[in-house]
Amino acid sequence: MNADADALRTVKDADRKHVFHSWSAQELIDPLAVAGAEGSYFWDYEGNRYLDFSSALVYTNIGYQHPKVAAAIAEQAGRLCTVAPGFAVDVRSEAARLIAERTPGDLDRIFFTNAGAEAVENAVRMARLHTGRPKVMSAYRSYHGATSTAINLTGDARRFGNDSATAGVVHFWGPFPYRSPFYSGSEAEECERALRHLEDTVVFEGPQSIAAIILETVGGAPGVLVPPAGYLAGVREICDRHGIVFILDEVMVGFGRTGTWFAAEHWGVTPDLLCFAKGVTSGYVPLGGVAISSAIAETFARRTYPGGLTYSGHVLACAAAVATINVMEEEGVVEQSARTGTELLGPGLRALAERHPSVGEVRGLGTFWALELVRDAATREPLVPYNASGAANAPMAAFGAALKKGGLWPLLAGNRIHVAPPCTIAAEDVAKGLAILDEALAVTDAHMS
Structure with missing residues (x-):
């Protein structure tokens, strides 16, 4: 047996015996x-x-194995592998600065998480504490992650096996001209009817009970659902009128994926909270976060934010983020x-x-x-x-x-x-x-x- 065949058998045997794979019936897969x-x-x-x-x-x-990012991770590991999240450290501050410079509007404060689902969890927590309201609204055609709140917010079928019906979530139909739930004949009509449906849902749920509306800027897992012109601006107006926090989930579409740093730029809309992950490090080291508006940051200026993560802003991840953003800019x-x-x-x-x-x-x-x-x-x-x-x-x-x-x-x-x-x-x-x-x-x- 040659070396590659031997390595293949070793990897596959260990995987079969010890690795528990996500979203899978373990005995029915062959990774x-x-x-x-x-x-x-x-x-x-x-x-x-x-x-x-x-x-x-x-x-x-x-892409895989960009030499500058790999070198930055190695350099950071040689200098300082880890430090607790409560300290100020150069690479974490620099990562936050670079991200804040590219987010829309006044989203200038960055709360770091380990991944996208944790970003959604914390964005929802911030919105509920900021408004003092319990409910969060999200679209049926959506995916926001697999942690407790995030999976309840998710609209697609992955929610079914996890739905506890206790997360205070209300789902609604977003626009999808090709399979319109509103029997629309044009994108303009789809936008108008989708906004009317959302407004009606807000009214019948009670605006005073709704903390946030969360949307994927471009729906990722549900099918690359590009919103019609005017829809995101319309959601922004509904949120402003009712004092609802507008959260955009850019975990999948941030950092160049749609041809802008953040997809919200295509429609000139600024949310109150923006969730990111994935592309911020090109996945080289896990990192996510929430970009926070000045109004919501002010809520916690003298009030403790009751949330945190052991590895929030891990220095190896932040080094990867700094290098990734710089590579994206330079190239x-x-x-x-x-x-x-x-x-x-x-x-x-x-x-x-x-x-x-x-x-x-x-x-x-x-x-x-x-x-x-x-x-x-x-x-x-x-x-x-x-x-x-x-x-x-x-x-x-x-x-x-x-x-x-x-x-x-x-x-x-x-x-x-x-x-x-x-x-x-x-x-x-x-x-x-x-x-x-x-x-x-x-x-x-x-x-x-």
């Missing part, structure tokens, strides 16, 4: 053993190389993401839709896109049912297998493929990925009614 990664690619122990169109879980915004990564979307991914994916009848809709921004796959283009019947599994999900499983066989690692969700390569992906790799997609879509076309 790929990854041997290494660089740029937009990773590879296994058998020599198979994959173009990563998922950016891991939509976080390797600068024009945000601008590259915007160009890739406008010049390559957008036109390329729309061309695929013209050739493949199973592609019902293409939507996205920057390096964040989705193809909505259907059985019938006229009725828009999804390729697989909502929350499908087993035999019901066979068409998507076959599609995913075809993509992997072609050398592309996909991000599949429901009846969609999300196209989210690193923001730094080269033009030739975009073309390669689109060619693999083109060939694999023959599988989904075969399932058309």
Whole structure:
């Protein structure tokens, strides 16, 4: 047995015996053993190389193994590996400064967490304490994390096995022109009706009881749902009128993913609290946080904020954040993401839709896109049912297998493929990925009614 085969067996055996995987029935999975990664690619122990169109879980915004970020983590480890969160330390202060300089409006104070779900948990806590109100409103088509409050806020099917119905959450329908819950005939009509529905929900829940409305700026896990023009501004106005805190969850879309530092910039809207994670370090070391407005920060100027984390603002994570942000600035990564979307991914994916009848809709921004796959283009019947599994999900499983066989690692969700390569992906790799997609879509076309 060669060294790679021996290493593969060792890794797989230990994984099977000791690792408990998330969102999985443990005996029904067979995780790929990854041997290494660089740029937009990773590879296994058998020599198979994959173009990563998922950016891991939509976080390797600068690609894998950027040497400057890896060196910054190593340098920080050699100087100071850790220090308690209550101290002022140079790298933490610098990370906070760099983030605050890029957030919209007056979101100038940064509370660090370890990940996105903790950012959501703390943003909701801040909103409730700031307003003295219990309820939080979130959209049905949403994902906000898997911790207690965050999973109750989540609107998609991952909530079902965790929903305690005790988190004071009220769900509502957000805009989705392709599958409008409001029977709209245009994006403008969808925006108007969605805002009216939200206003009605606020009124019937009692505005005086609502602490916050939380939205993903662009809905990530639910299908790269780009809000129609005017919708976020309308939500901002509803919040202002009723004294409700407006929270934007930018965990997936922050730090260049949509072609701006934060997706809110596309619509000129500033929330009261902004949650971030993932791209802030390109996932090299876990880090998340909440960017806080001056009004909410003032609430806790002389009142203790009752929350904290042992590893809040961990220095290795902050070193990764500083290096990642500097790399993005120096190398024009945000601008590259915007160009890739406008010049390559957008036109390329729309061309695929013209050739493949199973592609019902293409939507996205920057390096964040989705193809909505259907059985019938006229009725828009999804390729697989909502929350499908087993035999019901066979068409998507076959599609995913075809993509992997072609050398592309996909991000599949429901009846969609999300196209989210690193923001730094080269033009030739975009073309390669689109060619693999083109060939694999023959599988989904075969399932058309």
